[in-house]
Amino acid sequence: MKIAQITDLHIDLDGEYPFNIDVRKNFLDILELVVKESPDHLVVTGDFCVENGLEEIYLWIRSHLELLPFPYDIIAGNHDDSVIMANTFEMEHFLKDDEFYFAKKIGRTHCLFLDTSKGFHSENQVKWIKRQLKSNTEDLVVFMHHPPLESGVPFMDKKYPLQDMKAIQKVFLNYPNNISVFSGHYHVEKTVVYKNITLMITPACYFQISQNTSEFSVDHHRIGMRMIELDGGMVYSTVRYLDGNSVV
Numbered sequence: 001m002k003i004a005q006i007t008d009l010h011i012d013l014d015g016e017y018p019f020n021i022d023v024r025k026n027f028l029d030i031l032e033l034v035v036k037e038s039p040d041h042l043v044v045t046g047d048f049c050v051e052n053g054l055e056e057i058y059l060w061i062r063s064h065l066e067l068l069p070f071p072y073d074i075i076a077g078n079h080d081d082s083v084i085m086a087n088t089f090e091m092e093h094f095l096k097d098d099e100f101y102f103a104k105k106i107g108r109t110h111c112l113f114l115d116t117s118k119g120f121h122s123e124n125q126v127k128w129i130k131r132q133l134k135s136n137t138e139d140l141v142v143f144m145h146h147p148p149l150e151s152g153v154p155f156m157d158k159k160y161p162l163q164d165m166k167a168i169q170k171v172f173l174n175y176p177n178n179i180s181v182f183s184g185h186y187h188v189e190k191t192v193v194y195k196n197i198t199l200m201i202t203p204a205c206y207f208q209i210s211q212n213t214s215e216f217s218v219d220h221h222r223i224g225m226r227m228i229e230l231d232g233g234m235v236y237s238t239v240r241y242l243d244g245n246s247v248v
């Protein structure tokens, strides 16, 4: 089972180029690369919109995702509106209050798709996660926008971390088996392992952030996607890059 992950699209309105980056072309180029990798499934892990969740941006993204020859799933990031997003993608049946989270099997692997768009999980969502972990005994895959571990990226760890990181870690650490977490948000490529949690952070389709500075600094403008292969308990993962598109 091959899953592609892309993240942090930060799409703006048509004709807008945030930081002089052609974010729409970046997304279309990455999608082309995803198709070449011929995955069985695609997961887009949040921050679809440059600043705030807008229906017209979701509609544009959806119009391209619908053309893919394989199924896809989506979760929200802190630059998304979970309700507008779920409605625009006709996934409103997954809304619980104003959060958009769900579980499903991809192939034989049980996957959780969480909503950290507020920067934390509601109490109800944490209860739901605990119930999910209780009813499973096998290794799990979790897709969530924010990394649930400190990741050695000083700017993001200090300024924009998951606010209930410790609480969610405790829930994951109580699980008797392994949890592979695939996140975005930090705009870096990183793997962090802590006990039964293996966290893989996937680079953005926007720009990457320096892993050495506590102030905001761009590392580079290449854009990335991750391939994940799940095969009988093994988890293989590779990141592929393309040159990003700038306008001068």
Ligand SMILES: [Fe+2]
Pocket: 047, 077, 078, 079, 145, 184, 185, 186
């Ligand atoms: Fe984010």
